[in-house]
Amino acid sequence: MNSDVMGIGAPINEKELIELLKETKETIAINVKIDGNNPVFGAIDLWNVQRKQRTSTSMSRRLFN
Numbered sequence: 001m002n003s004d005v006m007g008i009g010a011p012i013n014e015k016e017l018i019e020l021l022k023e024t025k026e027t028i029a030i031n032v033k034i035d036g037n038n039p040v041f042g043a044i045d046l047w048n049v050q051r052k053q054r055t056s057t058s059m060s061r062r063l064f065n
Contacts, residue, residue, distance in 0.1 A: 012020075
């Protein structure tokens with residue numbers, strides 16, 4: 001059985017290992033506006049999801065019976 005596999009066990013040379021182990025400093029983005037980016041999932045959205053689920057369930061029951 002031939003097992004020539006490049007994957008998790010692939011050897012890493014010393015330069016690549018040093019590059020992977022380098023510590024990088026994080027920066028804080030001060031000028032980023034976060035408030036308007038997140039959509040809100042409200043009660044009406046939950047109601048619509050449940051309504052669509054009921055409709056699809058009744059359609060599949062009607063189709064397969």
